[in-house]
Amino acid sequence: MSKLSTIVRHLAPGLAAIFLAACVLLLSDMPRKPRTESQPSTGNGFGDATPTKKPVRVALLQMASQPILEDGAAGVISALAEHGYVEGQLLTLNRFNAAGDMATANAMAQELSGGRYDLVVTLSTPCLQAMANANKKSGVPHVFGMVSDPSIAGVGIGAGPLDHPPHMVGIGTLPPADRSIEMAREVFPKLSRIGVVWNPAEVNSEIATKAAREMCRKLKIELLEANAENTAAVREAAASLIDRQVEALWVGGDVTVLGAIDVVIKAARQAKIPVFTCIPGNKGTLFDLGANYYEVGRTVGLLASKVLDGEAINKLSWERAVPPKLFVNKLALEHISRDWSFPQKLVAAADVVIDAQGVHEKPRAAVPAKSTANAAPAKKWKLRLLAYVNSVETEESEQGLLAGLKDAGLLPDRDFEWKVANAQGDIATLQSLVDSALGEQADMLLTISTQTLQAASRRSKQTPVVFTMVANPFTTGAATSETEHLPNVTGAYGAQDSEGMMPILKQVIPNAKRYGTLFSPTEVNSVSNHQVLEAAIKKTGVPLVSIGVSTSAEVPDATQSLCSQEIDAICLTNSNLAISSFPSVALPAKRSKIPIFGFAGSMSKQGAVVVLARDYFDMGHSAGGIAARVIRGELPASIPLSPVKKNRLFVNLDAARECGVAIPPELVKAADVVIGK
Amino acid sequence: MTLLIGSLTMGLILALLAFGVLISFRILAFRDLTADGSLTLGGSVAAALLVSGWNPWAATFVAVLSGALAGATTGVLAMKCKINGLLAGILVMTALYSVNLRVMGKSNVPLMESRTILSSAEQLADASTHWRIWIGLWPGQFGYEDVFLPLALDHDMSVIGLVLLMIAAVGVGMVAFFRTNLGLAMRATGDNPDMIRALGVDVDWMTTLGLAIANGLTAFAGALLVQYQGFADVQMGIGMVVLGFASVIIGETLVGSRIVGFLICGAVMGSVLFRLLVAIALRWGLNPNDLKLVTAVFVLAALVTPDLWKAARKQLSPAR
Known part of the structure; x- marks a missing residue:
């Protein structure tokens, strides 16, 4: 007995602390239902709801999370909103998803027929059948859609438009x-x-x-x-x-x-x-x-709004619409x-x-006429920016993302809520960051770096994920080609333009015997950049010496050793390491009078002779544009991953003179930025 | 709810790391830094094998063995080659960085498509859905779909259940082990090596074995972590020893005892509590730049609280 009490005495504080912490976490993580706004927002054109409309509770039952069903659901919600039933204002919408399981669908239908809802909307044939079956006695108003042919579904619907049970009406859609x-x-x-x-x-x-x-x-x-x-x-x-x-x-x-x-x-x-x-x-x-199916959903939503307005269902006709x-x-x-x-x-x-x-x-034709390209979105989006490490590149990407959103006409605080979280290099924290953002019911996750993309795409199955600062998304497991990617994941990627650098190298150093490069084997981006660079240089026929470096401390020695191998130029593979420790490359190279060709804008001022930049700001900028499209209602599944193709050419004439190379005038002319004289 | 389950799972997985650190730092009194490398080693071995289609359990087992090998290497370097223990750990950890790159062939391996231990638990949950409906527990029954038993959480629940079972099994195994003669000798090795050497126990062998077990457990944590997060990354081990040690310290404070069984329970509780606190800090919208500072404050609080508590008690009851 005393032994037991000893055990309890020793373990109790810990268990109590864990329990307490879990409760605190659970409480702060409770999903907060959007509160009814005291004043209907005027900007979105939905403010003209007639005063006769009263608050309603609607349940939306769908069979699974297929894209076409999601399209339909989006159509229903948009049509309801257009007719005065805006979610969170007059409309309380509860969504049910049977996750593809018939038994679950039946159980849900049973629950929905209990009378807690003013209207039940079902999408797909099995849901129609389940609901019709459960609803036989209670007769809760029921609007169905996304059904091929309701007249053969065995739910009492006949061929004529008014030939349906008095509580049930909907839309049939035969595939063409x-x-x-x-x-x-x-x-x-x-x-x-x-x-x-x-x-x-x-x-x-x-x-x-x-x-x-x-x-x-x-x-x-x-x-x-x-x-x-x-x-x-x-x-x-x-x-x-x-x-x-x-x-x-x-x-x-x-x-x-x-x-x-x-x-x-x-x-x-x-x-x-x-x-x-x-x-x-x-x-x-x-x-x-x-x-x-978006349009089908809108037709269903229109019918549903008529029912909610109080029209008698037995006077409404069921229709076929394709x-x-x-x-x-x-x-x-x-x-x-x-x-x-x-x-x-x-x-x-x-x-x-x-x-x-x-x-x-083609843009969705049914978007309300008022919304122009720069209009505010229907709701304020909760955007969560997630990053893995603190670095210059992370900050550049972040600025790019914000600029991209801004250029698309979306402003922080007005159109979206912006919050940044950084795992500070700790992989366990990275998972919690994603969970935390999902727990806050973020509307979209923006990820910086490959690891963050992987963590987010693993945990988030529904919430859109838009990524940037990824060199090769096809090795991350999130995508296999630009158009074939996880349905909720899209974004911008970009690698250095190795091919584009080749003619420049040739122009500046016509008779090169050997090139050198440094790369970082521990960075995914750097490895794939290096492979492409290797292939591009191989085509020119000039041999390439490569040295791998893992930490900034190794960079000066590696550069020294590279310079001692009789190379004519360093074509520096882009990596986080190369960017953050570029001065350690520039100094030894300058001493040996070897010109550096780089791929990051920041290197130009620090002594690289030519820089062909496709940098993280640009990548973030185009990811910001993609995020804006998602906010405006496009599905991430239909947005292809977008490679950043724009280059910016920097030449540094001072650095060129110091290394004893001449930059041809036509290259100087073509440059976006010229440093020195 | 997702966040709570997520951090509990992460805490339980990292409890294995805490076990490893407990054995090396506390029981053997060996300041072993190999863990930063062996965690990643376990992860990368498991990832490489899973991608090539191995059975997840076999892959995890091989990952544990690889971690044990790394630990044994540190042990041999320290005991036989007479290299300072701290340095031996650093050497092996550094070498493992390259080994891990070799094992994976690149710096990052995604496991999106592969079958893992945890995905088989998810399948089990899918299979049980029918059964749940049958006994009358369907989602939405209580009207609060988001709070009670939502279907989407089934997967997370099954994963945490499986992890909990594994941690319990490992914990019980450790308690049993430290009660055997071998386990007792190992504990004595840490407490008083001269005494135990006098009793005819091979201290070098004991330390090497202990480090092998410790790093095997750490690699186990790495293997599970990789399967949970869906990818292996060569940089994932950085700072992990510190994290594990923090969990052990918090755990010791919580249980207030040096008995091995309690220490083991403490390590689990410490690890879980640590992740929960980090999650709370995140959820409350802490400035992201302050995160590390806050975690340091947690550990500091855990170190100082018992003394403050004792002092306060003394103040309050001077008669004792």
């Missing part, structure tokens, strides 16, 4: 299957044989496939079908179609196949045939002609052996065009 096949004919007039993989267990897929059969019969195209019961079977089914010599693969609104769309695209690429779909926004397909959205991917043409080509008319009509220059998206 027939039109997408017609369009394939336009793109490739000789098309005679296409293949489709589909899951017979899916009602929506069946509808789409039937429509496709009809259209194919009309156009005299042979439609080959293969069934896949689950995602795992898709690969084999697609391969069997390819073996039967189809000229293209088509995917209808089949959730099973869409879940494995990458597999289908990969198989098609190997066979050099295209994939096209009638669901918008796939990566790597030739074109997607689908419904514009606002089209066309994605055209010119890059995919490269992977096709036969001569598919997009007619000009089609490209002009497309909502999103992907080509070698990136993704071009």
Whole structure:
């Protein structure tokens, strides 16, 4: 007994302290619901709500976090706001997400039919069915959307517009299957044989496939079908179609196949045939002609606002609406052996065009007319800037980000709340920084450096992450190409312009025998910069001596040893270390009269002869521009990663004279900044 | 809630580091700085193996072994080559920087796609969702979706559960070990090497073994840390010894006892409390530049509080 009490006595203070700290943390981390503002803000055009509207509680139930469902949800919220139901003011909106699980959806529907809400909005067919089922007795007003064909969902909706239960109304959206096949004919007039993989267990897929059969019969195209019961079977089914010599693969609104769309695209690429779909926004397909689900969501939201205004549901009619959205991917043409080509008319009509220059998206037509490019966003965004270490580059990036936001017409305090956090080099703190920002319900995380990007993209699945100060995002796990990245992550990256430096080197030192460089093997950015530089110099045929340095203390010795190896110039690989300890490179080089060619603007004043800068300020600036686009309502998933391409050329004539090299006058003319005489 | 769970998990993972520091600094009285390197070593070995498709448990085990090897190297340098212990640790730590770069092949390895110990725990949580619905605990049931059992937290919960289990297992194992003859001899080595040498125990061997265990635990922390944060970075170990030592000190103050079992519990509590305090400081919107100063103040407070407490008690009850 006394032993037990000893144990308790010794452990109690610690446990109590932990409990206390946890409580304090939990209390300060409690999600604060946005308070109703005492005065409706006047700037956003929503202030004209008629006084008859009363506060309402609305639940939004969706099946999963797919991009198209998110688009739809965004449409619903925007249409509600336009009709006077602004979230946080008149509207209390609770969102429910079944995370793809039917049992959860049923449980949630049960809860929602309990009568705590004035209206329930469901997105997707399973949610409609779950809600309709749970709601049979209580009859809570219910508006549905993102459903292919409500009349066959078995929820008591018939063919006529008023043929629906008295508490339930909504919008049906059949994917434009027939039109997408017609369009394939336009793109490739000789098309005679296409293949489709589909899951017979899916009602929506069946509808789409039937429509496709009809259209194919009309156009005299042979439609080959293969069934896949689950995602795992898709690969084999697609391969069997390819073996039967189809000229293209088509995917209808089949959730099973869409879940494995990458597999289908990969198989098609190997066979050099295209994939096209009638669901918008796939990566790597030739074109997607689908419904514009944002617009569908807005139609649903309009219907919901009518119900909230008090219109009788049994007088409202359910409708079919298919606002089209066309994605055209010119890059995919490269992977096709036969001569598919997009007619000009089609490209002009497309909502999103992907080509070698990136993704071009038409602005959302439904944005309220008042909002011009410089208007304030609908809400004040909470921006959290996260950094890993304190350094000059971090500060430059931060200034760049702020300048980029400002140039896009967004001002701190007015349009966004700006808070900076720095892990001060401690990796454990870095995780807490991300968690803390997410706990504060930040609307967007801005990250500086590769490690910060990795920590943020790992922890944040929904909150947008915009990164900068990353040389190569494709090695971080967050992206595989400029357009294929985690749906909530985007940003600006940039590496030194090694290729661009080569002609300058040649101009200044025409008969170079050997170049030298320093790089930092411990910095990801520096390693990838060095690889590119090595490849570029190899092309010129001049040998390169490379020395790796890890700490600033090693820099002077490394430079000495580099200078003693009969090099004609130092082409300094960019790294945090090179920037922060540049004087230790400049001094020994000056003594040996060897010119330095650098890639960071700050080096120019400190004695580099030529600097081709693509610096962290510029990178931050373009990341700031991207952040502004996200704030204005674009989805990060649709914003490609943007490489910084702009260069600034600095020449330092004094330094050149000291090293005994002459800078050609045309280079001086081309320079943005000239130092000395 | 995310922040709380996040910092608790981080605190528990770093408790392994605190265990390592406890063994070397407190039990062996050996000022071992290898930990900065062996933490990263554990992380980079685990990351390299995971990326090449190893089973996560096997990868973690090999990471622990690699850390033990690093610790043993420090031990041999210090005891057999008669190099000052502090210097031996620094040497190995410095060498490990290059070793880690070699192991990973580059300075940063992402694990986004790889299966890890912790992602298998998340899968377990997914599988249990059906079961939860069945017994009637579905999200939103209580009306406060954000506070009670939200689904998204399931993953975090399962991860922290698994980490807690592992820490408990390691802790119990350590208590058991320090009760065996070997464990007792190791403790005596730290307390009074001359005495224990006179009893015929090989002090060099004891120290080397102890350092191997300590650094193995540190590498374990590194391996878990990497799997939790989703990437390994060559600079992740910097300053970790200090962090571990701070946890041990805070823990000692909390338990107020030098008994091994209590010290081990203290290390866990110290590590968790330390992360919680950092999280609170962050959450309260502290000026980011002051963070390190504040953490230093925590440790200082932990060092001074017991003495102040004692002094205050003396003042209040002069009769005793």
